[in-house]
Amino acid sequence: MRKTIAARGATLAMAWSCWLLTASRSEAVTMTFGAAKDATLYESATGALSGGGEDGFFAGRTVQVAAEDARRALIQFNLSSIPAGSTINSVSLRLSVLRTNATSPRAMTLHRLLGDWGEGTTVDPDRPNGGSGGPAANGDATWIHQFRPGDLWSTAGGDFSAAASATTNVPTSGAFTWNTSSGLVADVLGWVNDPTSNFGWLIKDAENTAGTSRRFASRENSVANNRPLLTIDFTPPVVRTPGDVNNDGAVNAVDAALLAAAYGTTTTANNFDLGEFSGDGIVGVADLAILQRNFSPLAQASPATVPEPGSALLAVSAMACAGVVAIRRRRRAG
Ligand SMILES: [Ca+2]
Ligand SMILES: [Ca+2]
Ligand SMILES: [Ca+2]
Structure with a gap:
């Protein structure tokens, strides 16, 4: 038997409480999560640009000045409603492409972030074009900052695991998914058991070709169906009832x-x-x-x-x- 719960915002804790009350034995549960934060690292040696408040976020290379045309997307989810000790069965991430100059699909990878970062509220004043970011404010993540102005990444462009957790071909428009992989499952398992390590993923293109960048719908997007959606199937740990010596679910x-x-x-x-x-x-x-x-x-x-x-x-x-x-x-x- 499988239960499916859509968990977003304030309803998340309540949904989980209700599930616990009705759960009998350890059943697999599917939950969906909207992003807790998402932002873009805009290539800039001085960390002058950000765009965490935009209705889109970016990955790939634009057609702007070559030294500053790389974009890396950051995204993080609050997984506190999944109990520690759960078995993670599958993980998939869906995004929607809103805009690109590219004419063909492009492989992009998810990498586990190794440090925290600020989303901020900055938006790009050049709309609807965008892609070049707005003036970074204090608290924003930038190419060189985890949190502007003082908290720097160890490496410009973000600190992330070199190994990709998942790869998918990103289309030129519409929804697409990074399907479950051992890497995504391992990332989520680690975050569930140690929430302090949950900084989310960085979305990266090979960055070897200009004009490949995509604008994805962010969590701020007005179209709910286009916003990032993480789907996790997990089996919570068995909670034994005191008195149930033979662990059959009844005390008798x-x-x-x-x-x-x-x-x-x-x-x-x-x-x-x-x-x-x-x-x-x-x-x-x-x-x-x-x-x-x-x-x-x-x-x-x-x-x-x-x-x-x-x-x-x-x-x-x-x-x-x-x-x-x-x-x-x-x-x-x-
Ligand atoms: Ca955002
Ligand atoms: Ca005793
Ligand atoms: Ca029993």
Whole structure:
């Protein structure tokens, strides 16, 4: 069973909360994300240009002055709604080309960014042409700045992983996608498990031919369907219910019997497989109390993991558990 959630802005956290409430076992989930920020690095030795507030962002080489004609696009997504420890199944990024002088498709690559950057609100005053950027403001990313004016990239043109995470042929107009790849999956996995490392991707052309640049619709674009869209399919980590010794999704007499069988055992803290839920490393009264609190005999257990014994044996097991506890309590009281 698969659930699909479109997660944007303030609705994202709520959507995820609702999913958690309705999720049973670990199911694959598909979520879509709009960009948290996007901007362009305009080639400029002084970092004079930016355009983070534009309705488009650019990659490739323009037909402007050769020393300043390279453009690199930056894009980042907030993935905080994907729980750490999830398995990332697939990742794809869709953009839309709004404008180009090129007449044929062009390979462009996604590279994991290695440092943070500012989006700012600068727009190019030369509209609708654009492509040359506007006067950079403080806080903007530029060719030499992560954040203007003082925070510089180690290397002009941005700090990014040399290895491409994905490659696709970018058309001359319309929507296109970087399909899932091991590189994209690895990037997202790393960001989900360590959000402080999530600086997004840099979109790069080989930059060996003038006139290849594309203007992509940015997150500020007025046409929602043209904005960047990241799609991630993932399987969240299994969250075990305290009391569910056999990990079948239900807390019932079977678990009580298993706990009874391990009663008094010293083990590692939170070894649910033995019935240690309280974290003290001993299967004991505290664990039984937790099991009782979460006891849900009517909950649906996974058929594949329900043991063979019939209901009579289950009842006996539960009684055995209760008996063990009573005996030990009497011993301690004596
Ligand atoms: Ca932007
Ligand atoms: Ca169980
Ligand atoms: Ca315990």
